[in-house]
Amino acid sequence: MRTVVVYYSMLGNTDYAVKKIAQKLGADILRIEPEKAYPDKGFKKFFWGGKSAVMGDTPALMPYSFESESYDRIIFGTPVWAGTFAPPIKTFITENKDKIKGKKISLLACSSGGGADKLAGKIKNLIEATEIEATLHLIDPKDRPNEENDRKIDEFCSLLT
Numbered sequence: 001m002r003t004v005v006v007y008y009s010m011l012g013n014t015d016y017a018v019k020k021i022a023q024k025l026g027a028d029i030l031r032i033e034p035e036k037a038y039p040d041k042g043f044k045k046f047f048w049g050g051k052s053a054v055m056g057d058t059p060a061l062m063p064y065s066f067e068s069e070s071y072d073r074i075i076f077g078t079p080v081w082a083g084t085f086a087p088p089i090k091t092f093i094t095e096n097k098d099k100i101k102g103k104k105i106s107l108l109a110c111s112s113g114g115g116a117d118k119l120a121g122k123i124k125n126l127i128e129a130t131e132i133e134a135t136l137h138l139i140d141p142k143d144r145p146n147e148e149n150d151r152k153i154d155e156f157c158s159l160l161t
Ligand SMILES: Cc1cc2nc3c(=O)[nH]c(=O)nc-3n(C[C@H](O)[C@H](O)[C@H](O)COP(=O)(O)O)c2cc1C
Pocket: 008, 009, 010, 011, 012, 013, 014, 015, 045, 046, 047, 048, 049, 050, 078, 079, 080, 081, 082, 083, 084, 110, 111, 112, 113, 114, 115, 139, 140, 141
């Protein structure tokens, strides 16, 4: 199974977990970035990112290359923003709907608490996928590294090998 991890990370937690997962699975990675970066400090960070997620924005992305025919599986990696996936992920899915159709889909969500419960369902609806193969929810894995997170990453990867 050829796998790519498509992800967005503002503060490095999703990036941290994606790199571990990609290494374990031998997967490729595609990090997407909005053309206009969200503020990443203080109150503005929560205000603008949260507002954008709640409004269902699809911010323009920096140029990327997605060779979909090379992959059977896509793992989406996203921080949880206001209980949903980060807007750049929405843009990517919207721009690549046809290319994503028929692939196996898994999900990595990083949050600082809860908020990830409905994420798999939301991604599934957006992609119009029949199922999500595996879901991994981690609490700030870079800022709060612990054995429990490592165990969960192993478990997730073992479902995908
Ligand atoms: C705009 C914004 C909204 C957030 N909303 C939530 C939330 O609803 N629930 C939660 O538990 N954490 C929330 N967080 C915290 C992040 O999901 C969490 O710190 C995550 O690990 C960050 O991933 P990153 O370092 O890859 O950007 C939010 C953070 C930001 C910046």
